[in-house]
Amino acid sequence: MQQSISSDKPVTQKEEDRFQRYNFSSRIAHRIISSKSNDSVVIGIYGAWGEGKTSVINFIEEELKTDDTIIPIRFNPWRFTDEASLLVSFFNTLATRVKASFPEDESSKTNFISKIISNAKRKWHKNKEPLKSNKETIGELIEKYGKIVSIFGAGEAAESIGKALSNVDIETLKKRFEELLVESMKKIVVFIDDIDRLDKQEIHSIFRLVKLTADFSNTFYILSFDQEMVASAIGERFGDGDKEAGFNFLEKIIQVPLKMPVAQPAALKQYCFELVDNAINENNIKLNEKDVRRFVSEFVENVLIRLRTPRLAVRYSNTLSFSFPLLNGEVNLVDLMLIEALKIFYPSHYEFVKKNSHYFLSSYSAHSYSDGHGNIETKKQELVNFLEELGKGLSKREKESVKSLLSELFPRLDEAFRNTYRQKGDEEWFKNKRIVSPEYFNRYFSYTVLKGEISDVLFDSFIASITNVTEGEIIEKFKGLIESSSIDNFLYKLRSRETDFDWEISKKLALSIALSGDMFKEDYNVFSFGFERPISQAAIFIYQLIKKHNNTLECFELAKSLMKRANPFSFAYEINNWLRTGETLEEKIFSIEQYQNLAKQLIDRALSESKDKPIFEQFPENNQYLLSVWKEINQNEFEAYIKKTLDATPKKVLDLLRAFTPVMASSSHPVPYKSSFSKDHYDFFTKLFDKEYIYEKVNNEFREEIEKEAVKFPDMDNNQTDLNILRQFNHWYEKEKKNIETSE
Secondary structure, eight states, X not given: OOOOOOOOOOOOSGGGOSSSOHHHHHHHHHHHHHOOOOSOEEEEEEOOTTXXXXXXXXXXXXXXXXXXXXXXXXXXXXXXXXXXXXXXXXXHHHHHHHHHTSOOOTHHHHHHHIIIIIHHHXXXXXXXXXXXXXXXXXXXXXHHHHHTTTTSOHHHHHHHHHHHHHSHHHHHHHHHHHHHHHHTTOEEEEEEOOGGGSOHHHHHHHHHHHHHHTTOTTEEEEXXXXXXXXXHHHHTTSTTSSHHHHHHHHHHHOSEEEEOOOOOHHHHHHHHHHHHHHHHHHXXXXXXXXXXXXXXXXXXXXXXXXXXXXXXXXXXHHHHHHHHHHHTTTSOHHHHHHHHHHHHHSHHHHHHHHHOTHHHHSOOOTTTOTTOHHHHHHHHHHXXXXXXXXXXXXXXXXXXXXXXXXXXXXXXXXXXXXXXXXXXXXXXXXXXXXXXSTTTHHHHHHSSOOTTSOOHHHHHHHHHHGGGSOHHHHHHHHHHHHHHSOHHHHHHHHHHTTTTOOHHHHHHHHHHHHTTGGGGOOOOOTTOOSTTSHHHHHXXXXXXXXXXXXXXXXXXXXXXXXXXXXXSHHHHHHHHHHHTOOSSTTTSSSOHHHHHHHHHHHHHHHHHHHTTSOHHHHOTTTHHHHHHHHHHHOHHHHHHHHHHHHHHOTTHHHHHHHHTSOEEOOSSOOSOEEOOOOHHHHHHHHHHSOHHHHHHHHHHHHHHHHTTSOOOOOTTSSOOOHHHHXXXXXXXXXXXXXXXXXXX
């Protein structure tokens, strides 16, 4: 559907009146029609921008058209760039409209055109005798009046107009013109709208014009403008040069000052909601009942107080019509409607929020603020001071309303305003695409998905397609989303929805991600340990999908499939590791037997993929769990494998000990390195393996090299060597044996 933008076009017909202005306008029109005085009257229609002044003028003109004695004339001052052209155009417009209202015989037209247009300048400069009324038609009379100013050069018009009207011939013409209006029972009504939109010089020119011509008989001027703005603009030319001087000047010009009737709040509210509803429907926006209640509640409580003119309602609906198609599906729509309301109705606050996100997105609680309590108080006070400054010019009620609106959009402010503490919220805000989520904040102001972000529309489309596509197609879509953004963003987006997927989608997602483990590899750095790693986040996501399903058998079948198919092996191990989460059997997903079954599948797969290499050499990072659980499941098989391996290649004992030596990293040594084989590691190792057998293999193969140097324990640097690992094993073995002998 094509989206429309309201043009804020003034209305003209009575049935279009939404704010009870027609009766006001009709009253003005009928006062003019019924006026018995021949004096000129200047009427001022005062109102702020957007209050509907032009519509009122339209209504007045519509009512005046019902009487053929009225000659309504619209004069638009916006069309002229200087005072001279403005004055010339005014008199020509006046002459043209008045002339058109009187009938003429056809014989006079040619004479009138040739005489006035061709000889006007010569006649007025050279023939000074009084006008001969018995030889002039009405048409000539009116056209002459219209040309009074045009016979002067444009540059001289402004200066000459006063002199021209004081000329005896022109005074005679003016008198005859007034007599003509009186005798014919005609009244001229001149409308000049939007005076407050002109610059200071143009505003001054308009009022000079009115002052100069406002003594015409049977002539009414209806001027519409914002009194405050015009008084400020012209005040500097009079009296003390301030706004008050401007008001005093207006009092001398405007004989009938009229304030625009105030639009009723209920009518404005209904009008605004109709426009908003149109914007919603035209953009196919879907809001549930909860969303509607939230928007209406916040708008009525905190925004409606600022809705004073129809134009504000139009501007608000227009900004929604602009933003809806750009951000539909990409942000929280109620938050979007409220932040756009902040922009229209509290513009200074909107700009402050846009440029100072740190006041609105971060915590004010000592529980989570890393810089200490003193800095929290400083930050709170800064925010209070800024809001106080922004609130200058607002009423007390408006200040409370904008504060409440900001708190609704940015719940962190409750910590600042009410000293409450939110333990949770970030994940929910992200999931719901709230503006308070740092991942979404900028989107509300840029009106687009920024580079590096994942489009929610594309992501939702991807999720919706899962049931109808193959695992290979899902993986290709994974790649596309990751390439357009990042692994972290992709996984964060997945994890934010992990409780929403049904079992069929969960199975497909879990298997597809398991087959995509190579995509979750990251360059090593000192911070790449722990569950924040992409591969760990992917495994946690799979664990959460399985955990939330209530059919244990189906979960177990999926887990077995993951152990076989997850790629690479290290990813299968990572998934297995997270599936074992829980301290007690009640906290765990599976039984002991089921966990052993999954472990056996991992062991069998490790043996198969190791081929000619020992399992501890092929998978050194995973061997501690694999070997320990293998011994637990089938000790004889495990011991036979180790003995067969080391008997066949005794030097592999070094690979075995290296695999059980911990890996370390630090900021000074970001590249992983082997640390010391400590007493704790020795104790763990010797619970798995026959220490006598291992000691024999170590010394049969490496004794001579080991004895070349003393053992070292370089815990804090990366000077560990393979031979030193062997020395450390010997050190703990011999020390343990000596202690035993001593105790005996």
